[in-house]
Each structure stands twice: as C-alpha cells, then as structure tokens.
Amino acid sequence: EVQLLESGGGLVQPGGSQRLSCAASGFSFSSYAMSWVRQAPGKGLEWVSGICGSGDSTYYTDSVKGRFTISRDNSKNTLYLQMNRLRVEDTAVYYCAKDGYSSRWYGPRYFDYWGQGTLVTVSS
C-alpha cells in the first residue's frame, strides 16, 4: 500500500524558513517523480515544485523560484521541501504527491497518490 506522510508544518514568521519532509512507503521511491502541491485556506490547488526520480532535475512554479528548494533522499525514501524567505501568501496545506508515471528521468506529470498534507502558517 502506498503511503505518503508529510511532516514539518507549523507557524513561522514572515521571512523565516521551514523544512517539510514526506516519508514514502509501499512503492519503488526512486522510480517516480515527486511533487509538492499546496492549497491555501479555502482556495484551489497549486503545484509548487517537482523532482524526477533520480533527483537530477527539479522544477518550480515562478512564485517560489529562488526561495524554495526541493530535494529527495532515495536511500531514506524521503522527499523534502526547504522553504526560505517565507511570505504570508505561502500559508497553505502542503501535500506531497507521487507521480502516476514510472520514470527516473522525467519530471512530474499527474499525481496518483497524495499525502494528507501539513499546514504551514506564515504570520507575525
């Protein structure tokens, strides 16, 4: 059974940093691209960042480029999102999502499994 368990959310001040983790199990982690997708309170879904299965290629939406860094440790089956220079508008539930297509080299496409999310609140 595929499981994705996010952690690391919480309250952080504007300009601060936070590191999210996603522990994966139940599938060959290194064979799949992974993504972070966020949802602000009462709003829709926003794809934030993705990484290919090998970890060699990373992808970001424009609003987080230069502030967020996605990475993965395939030996630990864990995905990370390092968030720096956080803004109030980054407040959201952050979901870890597994790609639906098996490839070590291609970036994220669509998402067939999702974690339950971790809430990041950026506020003074």
Place this chain on the structure above:
Amino acid sequence: EMVMTQSPATLSVSPGEGATLSCRADQSVSSNLAWYQQKPGQAPRLLIYGASTRATGIPARFSGSGSGTEFTLTISSLQSEDFAVYYCQQYNNWPRSFGQGTKLEIK
C-alpha cells in the same frame, strides 16, 4: 504560465442525474490532462489521466473526453459520494497547473 479555466464554478445537480464539467486551456495541452476529486478535509483523488483514462478503482460512471484546449468530465447517475470539488490539471507545460475547481453540489 498556462491558465486552466473550469466552468461552471458551481454546479447544482440532483442525485441520479448526470453532470458535465468543463475545463479549457489557454493553449494546447494535447491529451496531457488529469481530473481530480476533492472532498472537504481530504487530499485530492486522481480520477482521470491522459484526458480519458480512468485511474485504478474509479467507477465507470466517470468519463473524460477532449484534447487540445477543450476537455470535459462527465459523471453519469450521480451518487451521494460524488458531491465534491473537481479540478483539472495540465501536464504538458511547465509549470504544471490546475484549474480553479468546480464545486458539484446537491440540488
């Protein structure tokens, strides 16, 4: 960034009836389109990928169609558990992007 526009924003339908949800891309995404269902307090669930392929375990009453810039999600004979918010998502271009969602509510 590609813009995905869903319509209507809210759709009121009676149980047992059918529903048609639309998604439009501002440029062609070929067939690289997925649909998700999200219920309150839950993570999204994949319904359709490749514009028309049902994901594992998705009932046959869900069907997707379209290519290029115009896509449709059709739900036949709505069940109580189908009332939720539905999102389309393109994976043809970077960054990946979602529509703003259609809320399917009980009439």
